[in-house]
Amino acid sequence: MWRAREAPSSRRRCRFCDAYGPGYFFIPGTETCLKIGGRVRTEGEWYDAYNPNSKNGTLWHTRAELSVDTATDTEYGPLKTNTVVRWDWNDGNSTSTKLLFANISLGGFLVGKADSQYNNYMGYAGNVINDDVIYDGPKELNQLTYKYDAGNGFTAVISLEDSNSSSDTSSYGGAWQTGTGNHYAPDVVAGAGYKTGAWTLRVIGGYDSIVEEGAIKARVDADFGAFSAFLMGGWNTDGDKLNKYAGSYLNSNRSACPTNGADCGWGDWAFWTGASYQLNPKLQANAQVAYTDSKIFAATANVAWRPVKDLLVEPEVSYTNWDAADADQWAGVLRFERKF
Template sequence: MNIKSLLLGSAAALAAVSGAHAADAIVAAEPEPLEYVRICDAYGAGYFFIPGTETCLKIGGMVRTEGKWYDAYSPNTHNGTLWHTRAELSIDTATDTEYGPLKTNMVMRWDWQEGNSTDSKLLFANISLGGFLVGKADSQYVSYTGYAGDVINDDVVYDGPYELNQLTYNYDAGNGFTAVISLEDSNSTSDGKNSYGSSWWTDDKSNHYAPDVVAGAGFKSGAWGFKVVGGYDSIVEEGAIKARVDADFGVFSAFLAF
């Protein structure tokens, strides 16, 4: 009796299996793996991999608002209360290549000025690879020596042009010695009228056949550093040279520029 029941049960199971094969099989879709954002620390803090690529991205910016009752650029004027609000958005990318990191840098700025008007400005936009940089950035005449230091209103005393188009090569020997050479277009600055030696004004740009040239060299050892840079303007056919000595004593730092 038990053997008969076992045979009948086996036959029913076989019939059920045969019926299942006769119908279309239902296959559940496999869930796609979730890719979390990966940190990319090879190029500094703040970078992360764009999902699905080997390109690293960093997004930053700032918001600043200031009120002032004194105009450092015109100390003898009485403008009353001045209020200025600024926002900046910066986007940096970096991708590893056989020639080194391929990087891009873009900074966009918006200023809310007196008179209820917003001024927008593409501050920087450049590409760099293997020590070369091409695009818009601050002139190497001011950036290579570290600008005018971390002081308020560092451009009250004119120290050269800032944002302009350029083709630059930066060299770093790895032992403290650095050098730079740059071909720059001073006509592409914010006002198009800045030179290296002084701030000048002219509407005659017909003789601008050659780019401006900036070259510099520097050395840093321990707490001391020294840099010298020169710029030649092809329009006014004049140049200027400046140097800077830096000292870092740990608790404070100092510099002398001339």
């Protein structure tokens, strides 16, 4: 006797949603799992580790983020979306709203807005707030990306990225970059990595189609449980030019870049190194040092204290020296953040 197939119960569907990670739950009447999260952050900043000419002696910054993730099982694997909206409130009633991320992924492919794979795939820099005082690449931009995971520790990525959409476009060119303007060829990012035991090695390159130059980064990570460390180096294909992958955060501060924009970029090379140590279940110490061929030095240290689950209290101190500008800067941050 034929019997109609019984629909899975909501409880079974919720257990299925757990396969996508914690926090997902089943949307009744659909085949979709949903996760809602976010964060609220408020922090006091003392001076600016990125800019010796900053007039901000103190600055209080508050941020809220809301993230919405979806996942649906298909014959090609999970069909996912990721959306993050950010609201910022600064001193002087300066407010902003940003669509931080909005992307779709399926079967290793991702399309939409996300951080450049030049940073995302490499794991950014260290476990400090001011981790990219030495510029380490672009962040938010539109892209078409494919990631490959062999399941044996080997991974690879290739990404076509919008040459005009990055939030960092003003930070690597400005008045010093030639050939800017409308451009219809994408930037290209490609990389590969391998993880075995406590060690991970990754290499990635980015080509800026407007400047027609690029950069390569290589990174080694070691994770021994309570102690972890990394070493990352970057090479600029033309040390006399800034490009999206070997740029600077000081494009608008000419007194800090007395000759040209490249004085605030890498020059031919840059490196970053850092370490973290878990002092106890609630307290972690982090430090990072970075240096460039153009003689920019940046050092940062902090402690991350989590008095209760999902609450972070993080004081940090940074020192930066720009040799070309004969300038230096001490800076500090005290951050409070609650994730959910």
